[in-house]
Amino acid sequence: MDMIHIVIAGPRGNMGKEAVKMVSAEESFQLTAVVDRHHDGFQMKDVEGMEPLDVPIFEDMEQCFQQVTCDVLIDLTSPEVGKKHMLTAFDYGVRPVVGTTGFSDEDISQLSQIAEEKKIGAIIAPNFAIGAILLMKFSKMAAKYLPDVEIIEQHHDRKLDAPSGTAVKTAQMISEVREPKKQGHPDEKEQLKGARGAEYDGMRIHSVRLPGLVAHQEVIFGGEGQSLKLRHDSFNRTSFMPGVKLACETVMGLTVLIYGLDQIVE
Numbered sequence: 001m002d003m004i005h006i007v008i009a010g011p012r013g014n015m016g017k018e019a020v021k022m023v024s025a026e027e028s029f030q031l032t033a034v035v036d037r038h039h040d041g042f043q044m045k046d047v048e049g050m051e052p053l054d055v056p057i058f059e060d061m062e063q064c065f066q067q068v069t070c071d072v073l074i075d076l077t078s079p080e081v082g083k084k085h086m087l088t089a090f091d092y093g094v095r096p097v098v099g100t101t102g103f104s105d106e107d108i109s110q111l112s113q114i115a116e117e118k119k120i121g122a123i124i125a126p127n128f129a130i131g132a133i134l135l136m137k138f139s140k141m142a143a144k145y146l147p148d149v150e151i152i153e154q155h156h157d158r159k160l161d162a163p164s165g166t167a168v169k170t171a172q173m174i175s176e177v178r179e180p181k182k183q184g185h186p187d188e189k190e191q192l193k194g195a196r197g198a199e200y201d202g203m204r205i206h207s208v209r210l211p212g213l214v215a216h217q218e219v220i221f222g223g224e225g226q227s228l229k230l231r232h233d234s235f236n237r238t239s240f241m242p243g244v245k246l247a248c249e250t251v252m253g254l255t256v257l258i259y260g261l262d263q264i265v266e
């Protein structure tokens with residue numbers, strides 16, 4: 001396989017740090033730069049807390065793409081920043097692999113349209129962990145038979161977006177197979193606002209935020225006299241890295257945007 005030149009945005013974040021380790025350890029990947037909010041002009045090895053690598057740091061994505069070779073941009077920042085980074089990547093013919101969550105449906109369809117027009121591959125993956133992808137697929141399978149479902153996602157208390165990207169994607173996948181349905185009693189009233197969680201197409205999503213958690217999701221199905229619970233836990237961020245690697249390899253052969261690794265993991 002040809003060497004894949006990679007730039008990582010958000011290299012000091014929880015996910016970015018793991019991605020730097022994974023990319024720099026892979027023989028067929030070369031980390032050519034990182035894009036950080038600070039430390040423009042430094043090398044990673046000169047910055048405390050960064051890996052001791054001879055890799056340049058840029059604060060500006062355009063300058064980065066003008067100065068280093070890049071096939072794939074891995075973005076692990078925030079939705080506003082991630083969208084801007086994707087648009088810049090498309091301008092420079094670079095394929096984005098985006099783990100950042102919190103994009104709206106409009107963002108995704110706008111970015112898909114640009115990728116299609118420019119024939120540049122892109123992947124937005126709300127969850128890179130293989131177990132979480134299987135949880136989404138199993139949930140879709142179960143919802144055909146047990147259409148009453150509630151999603152409970154639990155994350156660390158530094159998370160900015162709620163509900164999680166994974167919970168939204170799970171609800172979207174379930175919606176593809178179940179008849180539109182409003183759950184619970186038709187006359188139910190929330191005595192305390194938010195008690196029934198967020199609503200997605202009649203389904204309820206509950207978001208828990210606590211220190212000590214990483215990323216966890218339960219999908220609970222209810223039927224007459226029975227219940228089915230599907231659960232996935234990420235206990236650390238290394239759990240996401242095989243999916244990031246797979247996305248970087250796969251995006252090289254794409255000419256459209258793929259939303260969700262469920263499209264790739266068959």
Ligand SMILES: NC(=O)C1=CN([C@@H]2O[C@H](COP(=O)(O)OP(=O)(O)OC[C@H]3O[C@@H](n4cnc5c(N)ncnc54)[C@H](O)[C@@H]3O)[C@@H](O)[C@H]2O)C=CC1
Nearest residue numbers: 010012013014015035036037077099100101125126127128
């Ligand atoms: N798809 C997946 O499997 C996963 C996705 N995530 C998502 O990834 C994103 C990042 O998560 P964490 O690493 O936990 O967050 P974090 O807050 O630890 O890291 C985000 C990093 O982005 C950096 N950043 C912000 N603006 C920037 C800019 N303009 N240029 C360069 N860097 C910038 C921040 O300085 C920070 O270091 C979130 O949206 C989260 O939901 C997190 C875990 C797994």
Ligand SMILES: O=C(O)C1=N[C@H](C(=O)O)C[C@H](O)C1
Nearest residue numbers: 101126127159164165166215
């Ligand atoms: O912020 C996180 O940590 C995570 N975010 C993603 C999401 O919003 O689904 C993926 C995973 O749950 C971890």
